[in-house]
Amino acid sequence: MDLYWLAQGIGVIAFFIGITTFFNRNERRFKLQLSLYSAIIGGHFFLMGSAPAGASAMLNAVRTVISMRTRSLWVMAVFIVLTLGIGLAKLEHAMQLLPVLGTVASTWALFRCKGLTTRCVMWCSTACWVAHNFWLGSIGGTLIEGSFLLINGLNIIRFRRMQKRGIDPFSAEKTPPVAGPQTTER
Incomplete structure (x- = not known):
């Protein structure tokens, strides 16, 4: 197998790992899965010959874990x-x-933003990566970042609708508030 197809295979593996990242409402799981995806796709970009993208992705992996602390x-x-x-x-x-x-935009988002704002800035960051990956000819990279763009965009809309209904989609407890007075029976 030549280097090109090995690189594309690693990109496809990253695609499968990263596809569910933006479904996570739990910030810790979201960041851990994003970090794993970033490390794998970084290797893909190095093999594809795009050192700036590879270095950015590897820095993303480390940065994402550190932003948890x-x-x-x-x-x-x-x-x-x-x-x-x-x-x-x-x-x-x-x-x-x-x-x-x-990567600069997503770094700012992970260190300075929370919840929906994080996902909105990450969506803009993803748009940069989609354009790059398409230009590079990265099959897995284009698929995953295109999927991130779509999934994260749809989740941004879904989470915003939840907020408009008074539900915090990023709170620890996922039950919606109960309307009306609260009573307890003994």
Whole structure:
């Protein structure tokens, strides 16, 4: 098997791992699954010859796990500087700037946003990755990021509708509030 098909196979594996990421309402599971997906797709991009995308994806994996432990502005700044420094240093084509910009946006989202806002910024980041992956010819990368764009977009709409009905889709308890006065019987 040549390197191209190995890379495409890894991209398809990443597709299957990442497809359910944005269904998670639990922030911890959401971030862990996103991190695993990022590491695998990073390997795919390196094999496809896009070092800026590979480096950005690998930084995404580490950054996502670290964002579970801290929301420090300094840590966020370190990841943004690393992403820009590594990504821009390896830039060979203007389209390779898109995953770098997408990673900067998602870094900001993971450290500074919560809930629906996180998913909205991640949706914009995903749009950058879709354009890059299509340009690169990444079958698995285009499928997964296109799926992320669609699934996350639909979930943003669904979660927003829940919020309009007074339900917090990101709260620990998933039961909707009960209307009317509360009574307890003894």
